[in-house]
Amino acid sequence: xxxxxxxxxxxxxxxxxxxxxxxxxxxxxxxxxxxxxxxxxxxxxxxxxxxxxxxxxxxxxxxxxxxxxxxxxxxxxxxxxxxxxxxxxxxxxxxxxxxxxxxxxxxxxxxxxxxxxxxxxxxxxxxxxxxxxxxxxxxxxxxxxxxxxxxxxxxxxxxxxxxxxxxxxxxxxxxxxxxxxxxxxxxxxxxxxxxxxxxxxxxxxxxxxxxxxxxxxxxxxxxxxxxxxxxxxxxxxxxxxxxxxxxxxxxxxxxxxxxxxxxxxxxxxxxxxxxxxxxxxxxxxxxxxxxxxxxxxxxxxxxxxxxxxxxx
Numbered sequence: 001x002x003x004x005x006x007x008x009x010x011x012x013x014x015x016x017x018x019x020x021x022x023x024x025x026x027x028x029x030x031x032x033x034x035x036x037x038x039x040x041x042x043x044x045x046x047x048x049x050x051x052x053x054x055x056x057x058x059x060x061x062x063x064x065x066x067x068x069x070x071x072x073x074x075x076x077x078x079x080x081x082x083x084x085x086x087x088x089x090x091x092x093x094x095x096x097x098x099x100x101x102x103x104x105x106x107x108x109x110x111x112x113x114x115x116x117x118x119x120x121x122x123x124x125x126x127x128x129x130x131x132x133x134x135x136x137x138x139x140x141x142x143x144x145x146x147x148x149x150x151x152x153x154x155x156x157x158x159x160x161x162x163x164x165x166x167x168x169x170x171x172x173x174x175x176x177x178x179x180x181x182x183x184x185x186x187x188x189x190x191x192x193x194x195x196x197x198x199x200x201x202x203x204x205x206x207x208x209x210x211x212x213x214x215x216x217x218x219x220x221x222x223x224x225x226x227x228x229x230x231x232x233x234x235x236x237x238x239x240x241x242x243x244x245x246x247x248x249x250x251x252x253x254x255x256x257x258x259x260x261x262x263x264x265x266x267x268x269x270x271x272x273x274x275x276x277x278x279x280x281x282x283x284x285x286x287x288x289x290x291x292x293x294x295x296x297x298x299x300x301x302x303x304x305x306x307x308x309x310x311x312x
Contacts, residue, residue, distance in 0.1 A: 001052045001053070001054060001127055001128050001129060002046055002051050002052065002053045002054075002128065002129065002130045002131075002132065002263050002264075002267055003053075003054050003055075003056060003124050003125060003127075003128035003130070003131045003132070003153075003158070004039040004040070004042045004043045004046070004053060004054070004055045004056070004131075004132045004134070005039050005055075005056055005057055005121070005131065005132065005133040005134070005149065006037035006038065006039030006040050006055060006056075006057040006134065006135060007057050007058055007133075007135065007136070007137050007138055007141065007145075008037065008057075008058070008088065008106045008135060008136045008137060008138040009035065009036060009037035009039075009040060009057055009058070009059065009064075009067055009087055009088075010036040010037055010067075010087065010088045010089060010090040010103075010104070010106070011033055011034075011035070011036060011063055011066055011067060011087070011088075011089045011090070012033070012034045012035075012036030012090050012092070012292070013031050013032070013033050013089060013090065013091045013092070014031065014032040014033075014034075014091075014092045014094060015027070015029040015031055015091065015092070015093045015094065016029065016030070016032070016094045017029065017093065017094060017095040017096075019095075019096075020095060020096055021093060021095040021096075021098075021100065027093075033066075033070075034070060034291075034292065035066075035067045035068075035070035035071050035074075035076075036067075036090060036292075037057070037134075037135055038134035038135035038163065038253075038255075038256045039055055039057060039132060039133070039134045039135060039256075040055060040071070040076065040293065041134075041253040041256035041257065041260075041292060041293030042132050042134060042256050042257075042259050042260045042263070042293070043055040043071075043076045043078075043260075043293075044074065044076060044293040044294060045256070045257045045260035045261070045282055045286070045293055045294070045295060046260045046263060046264060047074075047075060047076060048294070048295050048297060049260070049261075049264045049282075051263075051264055051267065053076075053077065054077045054078065054079060054124065054128075055071070055076055055077070055078045055079075055080075056078065056079050056080055056081070056117075056120065056121065056124055057080055057081070057117075058080060058081055058082075058083050058087075058107075058109060058113070058117060058138065059080040059081075059082055059083070059087055060082065060083040060084060060085045060086050060087050060107050061084075061085065061086035061087060061107075062086065063086045063087040063088070063089060064080070064082065064083075064086070064087040067087055068080065079120070079124065081113070081116050081117035081120050083107060083109055083110075083113045084107075084110070084113070085106075085107025085108055085109070086107055087106070087107065088103075088104035088105065088106040088107065089104055090102070090103045090104060091103075105138075105139055106136075106138040106139060107138055107139065108138070108139045108140045109138050109139065109140040109141055110140065111140075114140070114141060114145075118148075118149075118152075121149060121152060121153075122152055122156075125149075125152055125153040125156045125158055126156045128153070128156070128158045129158060129159065129267050130158060130159050130160075130161065130263050130266055130267045131149075131150075131153040131158045131159070131160050131161070132160075132161045132162075132163070132259055132260075132263050133146050133149060133150070133160065133161070133162050133163070133164065134162075134163040134164070134256060134259060135163070135164070136164075137168060143166070143167035143168045143170075143171050144168075144171035144172075144175075145168075146162060146164055146168050146171070146172050147168075147171045147172040147174070147175035147177075148175075150162060150172055150175065150177055150178070150179050151175060151176070151177035154177040154178075154180075155177065159180035159181075159219075159266055160179040160180050160181070161179065161180060161181040161183075161259055161262060161263055161266070162179040162181065162182050162183075163182075163183050163255065163256070163259050165184060165188045166188075169182065169184065169188070169192065170192065173192075173214040173215065173218070174214065178216075178217040178218045179218060180218070180219045180220060180266070181218070181219065181220035181221075181222065181262060181266070182218055182220070182221055182222070183222045183223075183224060183255070183258070183259065183262075184221075184223060184224075185223065185224045185225070185226070186199065186205075186223055186224070186225045186226075189205070189208075189209075189223050192214075193208050193212060195208070199225045199228035199229075199231075202231050202238070202240060202312060203312075205223060205231055206231070206233060206238045206312065209221050209223075209233050210233070210236075215233075219234060219235065220232065220233070220234050220262075220275075221233045221234075222262070222276075222279075224255065224258075228242075229241045229242040229243055229280070230276075230280065231312075232272075232276055234272050237272065237311060238311065238312040239272065239273065239276055239309055239310065239311050239312060240309075240310050240311075240312055241276050241277075241280050241307065241308065241309050242307070242308040243280045243281075243283065243284045243303075243306075243307055244284065244303060244306035244307065246284050246287060246288050246303070247288065248287045248288070249287065249288055249289060249290050250286075250287065250289065250290050250291070250292060251286075251287045252292045253286050253292035253293045253294075254283040254284070254286045254287045255283065256286075256293060257282040257283050257285070257286035257293065257295065258279045258280060258282055258283035259279070260279075260282055261275075261278040261279035261280070261281060261282030261283065262275055262276075262278065262279040264278055264282075265278040265279065273309045273311075276307075276309050277304065277307050277309050278304075280307045280309075281300065281303050281304045281307055282295060284303050284307070285297075285299060285300065285303055288303075
């Protein structure tokens with residue numbers, strides 16, 4: 001079983017405008033509401049790939065009920081811990097090719113509520129082969145909490161795929177029990193290591209990752225590089241991945257879809273090149289579909305065969 005964790009889910013509401021955004025005036029819209037959160041995107045894609053997947057995290061109030069109902073409608077199995085605060089709403093206004101976003105911080109989580117979730121997670125992680133953790137942490141939760149969860153999951157024998165950045169990534173890399181996979185982008189890696197990197201000098205990226213003790217014990221370090229593809233480092237080997245040129249419809253959720261592909265491959269025991277091919281196929285397909293966290297599976301063979309994976 002693959003367990004996905006979303007600590008700060010949301011109701012993602014899109015407001016598509018037929019014309020320009022009218023500031024200080026009325027804009028009439030037909031809203032599109034979905035259960036949002038990076039881990040939920042991972043779950044939806046894993047469901048399309050046929051995996052046994054369960055999603056968990058924190059839900060609160062009427063907004064939390066709405067998220068749970070939406071997950072039921074699309075067939076995503078879930079087991080959330082309930083909290084007193086209302087789950088957040090995130091709004092995206094789509095206008096003239098632009099996307100203006102209004103993102104709520106989310107509810108404050110008490111120590112007792114977090115302890116309750118911790119007990120639930122311990123039980124669920126004991127049933128999982130792979131655990132993915134994605135996205136932001138809600139207010140009241142220390143940046144080191146993902147590291148704590150990763151230790152619990154690793155202790156239960158699960159492989160942890162962590163998709164986060166900043167202080168949460170720093171804490172996870174400093175912990176005794178390391179994630180199985182981390183996925184910073186090139187800028188985030190540069191910030192972590194205090195230097196700038198270029199896709200044209202991947203030898204410098206490889207050497208920097210290999211020489212930094214924080215990455216010791218991390219089986220997979222995957223560095224996304226936007227249009228330049230990605231670089232991956234695993235057990236002393238390095239790969240460059242190039243995705244095919246596609247017509248991008250909606251890139252939101254492509255990183256989450258990539259994590260889903262990695263989780264799918266790792267859970268199945270795929271070889272490294274296949275893990276990378278699966279992840280990048282899922283990321284590219286998500287960008288070709290207007291729905292977030294959804295793959296146009298009729299295009300799978302075309303994209304999968306066009307992903308280039310070469311060892312450095």
